[in-house]
Amino acid sequence: MTYGVVLFHTTASAMQAEKVLSKAGLKVKLVPTPRQFSSDCGIALRFDWEQKGQVESLLTSNKVDTAAVRQMEQ
Amino acid sequence: MIYLDNAATSWPKPPEVLKAMTDALERSGGNPGRSGHRLSIEAARLIYQTREDIADFFNSGDPMGVIFTSNATHALNLAIRGLLHPGDRAVTTSIEHNSVMRPLRHLEKNGVELRVVPCAQDGTVDLADMAKTVTPGTKLLISVFASNVVGTIMPIKQIAQIAHRAGALLLVDAAQAAGALPIDMQEMGIDLLAFTGHKALLGSPGSGGLVIRAGVDASQIEPLMRGGTGSQSELEEHPDFLPDRFESGTPNLVGIASLQAGIGWLRQRGMDAVREHEKDLTRQIIEGLSQIPGIKVYGTLDAERCVAIVSFTVEGRTVSEIGMRLDEEYGVLVRVGLHCAPAAHRTIGSFPEGTVRLAPGVFTTKKQIETALGAIARVVTT
Known part of the structure; x- marks a missing residue:
């Protein structure tokens, strides 16, 4: 399964992202940041890669600060 | 209490x-x-x-x-x-x-x-x-x-x-x-x-x-x-x-x-309701204190212009004695002294003695204020 992972600078943004995306009905999960990506913030947000466009536009329109979006096979 | x-x-x-x-x-x-x-x-x-x-x-x-x-x-x-x-x-x-x-x-x-x-x-x-x-x-x-x-x-x-x-x-x-x-x-x-x-x-x-x-x-x-x-x-x-x-x-x-x-x-509860309740109590305290001889009340004496905090002093009495008697004899708990604000007490003219401060809260009732005012009147006159 192909997932996307949103990385954040701060935990507060991860929580904000989870709230915004869950409210919009997207299936997301907060996970420990996969070590291969970054250690910026201990918590990352995993989503279904097919919903990348929706995730990114919702985060942008809600002014959620993110560090990066990465692809991950699991 | x-x-x-x-x-x-x-x-x-x-x-x-x-x-x-x-x-x-x-x-x-x-x-x-x-x-x-x-x-x-x-x-x-x-x-x-x-x-x-x-x-x-x-x-x-x-x-x-x-x-x-x-x-x-x-x-x-x-x-x-x-x-x-x-x-x-x-x-x-x-x-x-x-x-x-x-x-x-x-x-x-x-x-x-x-x-x-x-x-x-x-x-x-x-x-x-x-x-x-x-x-x-x-x-x-x-x-x-x-x-x-x-x-x-x-x-x-x-x-x-x-x-x-x-x-x-x-x-x-x-x-x-x-x-x-x-x-x-x-x-x-x-x-x-x-x-x-x-x-x-x-x-x-x-x-x-x-x-x-x-x-x-x-x-x-x-x-x-x-x-x-x-x-x-x-x-x-x-x-x-x-x-x-x-x-x-x-x-x-x-x-x-x-x-x-x-x-x-x-x-x-609603912030407006909270404010109205505390204004009522403050008004009751200001009016009640003003009727007790020898008491000086500080501040604007206007519940519209203050939060639920009223300070007073009594001529010829120390604030610590009043605070202690209110607690020990009547179970009324107040704070006396300078309230960590010497500049404020200099400004209102109560430095260095300080004041007795009454600060009701959202759970205080009008009945409690009435009882407390009675206790203050007795402490002040006895």
Whole structure:
């Protein structure tokens, strides 16, 4: 399964992202940041890669600060 | 027992607050933002949601600008010491608490220029006088929202205009006002708001915060502390983004949960209803005290212009004796003395003896005030 992972600078943004995306009905999960990506913030947000466009536009329109979006096979 | 010391700390707390505190430890017991497992995430959710609740409650416009501190003093020190450097100019009022005065007097010794605008005896400030003192180039204007000695409410919106005209930031000490009065940071023009959780917000001691209004450049504030944030762990330098810039170390999860519950309780009751109730009690106290011979009441003597704080003295009697007798003989709990605000007592003319301070809260009843006034009358006349 192909997932996307949103990385954040701060935990507060991860929580904000989870709230915004869950409210919009997207299936997301907060996970420990996969070590291969970054250690910026201990918590990352995993989503279904097919919903990348929706995730990114919702985060942008809600002014959620993110560090990066990465692809991950699991 | 009649508790009239809510300006020191509110008591009792709503049952919802106590429950939120035990729930926080039982159900969200992880270390927020550190570990990434379910208990850690649950704690992080609670803290983030409280940031949103506080940003909404004070209409600051940005949950990331809600910085949790251990009390208002901590928040005031963060803002004052973080902003002012030798050569800077700061202005404050003569009615401030020592949580403002002491950091400022310390900085004054180290090269910060400080001007104190004198307030009138009733605690009110002359805005024209303040405007003259806040000259262009002033970096920070610090004002209390409501006095902890006489309750006098400052015209914060006009004070913000004075600060902004001079290019200064406005820092407001809302220790007594937060939870007692509706506060809209964006509408009033408050740049930085320091609050404590354990007074009118009905939370626990050890909770509080500095709220940075959306649009205020937080990079000009130096952090008080640096340390672990759960972010940028590969770096030995402290991160510069909000809220991590000003929050390091494991936060007071239980206190933050209490704040959230306290704010939730106030919202449900309605801030207007809370204010009306406290105005009624304040009016009753002012009227009642004024009828007791030998008593001098301080402040504006107008419940519309103060929070639920009334100070008085009795001719020929020490305030400590009155406080002790009210407690021991009548179970009426008040606070006497200088209330950590020598400048304010100098201003109202009660220094160094201080005053007896009555501070009812949201759970105080009119019947309790009636009983307390009877007790005061007996103590004063016997």
